[in-house]
Amino acid sequence: MYGLGILKGLGVTIKHFAATYIEDFKQGMKHYTDEERFAIRQGVEARGLFTVQYPEEKLAVPERFRYMPFLVVNDADHPDAPGQPWCTSCGICSKVCPPQCIWIVRCTDPETGRPKPEPREFYIDIDICMNCGFCAEFCPFDAIKMDHDYEISSYDRSSAHIYDLEKLSKPLSYWQTIAPTRAEEERLAREAKEAAKAGKVQG
Numbered sequence: 654m655y656g657l658g659i660l661k662g663l664g665v666t667i668k669h670f671a672a673t674y675i676e677d678f679k680q681g682m683k684h685y686t687d688e689e690r691f692a693i694r695q696g697v698e699a700r701g702l703f704t705v706q707y708p709e710e711k712l713a714v715p716e717r718f719r720y721m722p723f724l725v726v727n728d729a730d731h732p733d734a735p736g737q738p739w740c741t742s743c744g745i746c747s748k749v750c751p752p753q754c755i756w757i758v759r760c761t762d763p764e765t766g767r768p769k770p771e772p773r774e775f776y777i778d779i780d781i782c783m784n785c786g787f788c789a790e791f792c793p794f795d796a797i798k799m800d801h802d803y804e805i806s807s808y809d810r811s812s813a814h815i816y817d818l819e820k821l822s823k824p825l826s827y828w829q830t831i832a833p834t835r836a837e838e839e840r841l842a843r844e845a846k847e848a849a850k851a852g853k854v855q856g
């Protein structure tokens with residue numbers, strides 16, 4: 654029927670329009686003066702239409718939001734290996750990366766000359782990265798994750814956009830803060846894997 658699409662479109666607009674006032678009413682019309690209510694109004698669960706005065710105001714991003722990848726390292730207070738990267742330099746992420754923007758150099762043991770499961774260098778060209786998240790999906794060691802930090806623009810495009818090991822490394826506690834559900838799921842999965850491995854060894 655002619656006009657049905659227009660009516661459906663108008664319906665969506667009216668729904669958003671009404672939701673705006675319902676939401677504002679729920680926040681007691683104090684959403685711009687009360688910090689707590691403002692955070693709710695600007696949060697991911699908010700409904701209706703509103704303007705975000707970026708960069709002074711920022712929308713909270715959902716847990717599964719993904720921007721540039723970063724490498725997980727142990728926290729500074731780790732009892733055995735503070736700051737140790739989880740990356741084993743296996744190279745899987747660089748192989749699956751569609752635009753091929755990951756470059757890894759593996760460590761070698763200075764005495765034996767044999768490769769060590771640790772990265773000596775790790776680079777990501779963030780101008781080429783398309784935020785697909787394949788690297789994080791395929792990493793068998795939970796060592797690379799997608800960050801929530803999207804404010805990374807700069808005036809230097811020749812070197813500042815090649816992230817090195819130092820710039821890419823962030824502690825586990827950071828990952829637990831930005832993605833608590835995922836981090837907990839991964840921790841449980843790792844524990845189950847370890848337990849299964851230990852059971853096999855004993856058996």
Ligand code: SF4
Binds near residue numbers: 791796
């Ligand atoms: S897949 Fe994971 S462990 Fe392997 S090189 Fe990439 S980040 Fe490191």
Ligand code: SF4
Binds near residue numbers: 722752784785786788
């Ligand atoms: S997010 Fe995608 S494009 Fe970016 S480094 Fe990972 S695999 Fe490559």
